[in-house]
Amino acid sequence: MAWDEWEQLKAQSADRQSAKMQLNQLPAEGGGGGGGGSSDADLVVHDDQLGKRGNMAYDLREKFRVDSDFARPSTFTASVDLFNDGLDMGSALLELHDAWNTQTQTLKEACAHISNHLDFTRAQHAKDEVHIQTGMKDAAGHLMTVSRINDYMK
DSSP states (O other), rough: OOHHHHHHHHHHHHHHHHHOOOOOOTTTTTSSSOOOOOOOOOOOOOOOHHHHHHHHHHHHHHHHHHHSSEEEEEEHHHHHHHHHHTTTTHHHHHHHHHHHHHHHHHHHHHHHHHHHHHHHHHHHHHHHHHHHHHTTOOOTTOOOOOTHHHHHOO
């Protein structure tokens, strides 16, 4: 590779890198804070999306619970029979059986954890939303238009 070719490749790489490093900037055409129609909007998740994902995690857990247990009884029986017949394969099969049960339990717990976390997130978000809304209303239940900071300035 000639030196000129090396310099050209370095310049192209620098151009690509500078194009990628525009993460924390507003678009050149302007725009204001969060979510103003830009394709680079802040992270937004809607309650129904959380519910769907939580249901998917729960459904996955239940399907996996049933499907992963399909061969367990026959594997255990086969391992005991082989062991009783004096074959080392029986103890190896029993180790495989136990390892499979441990791993499937871990995966089922992970799916349940995801589902529970999404349910908790939905509930907490709803509580936070109510807290914010009630904090922005006056005693008569009307939405306040003036900041509460003014009350402290008097």
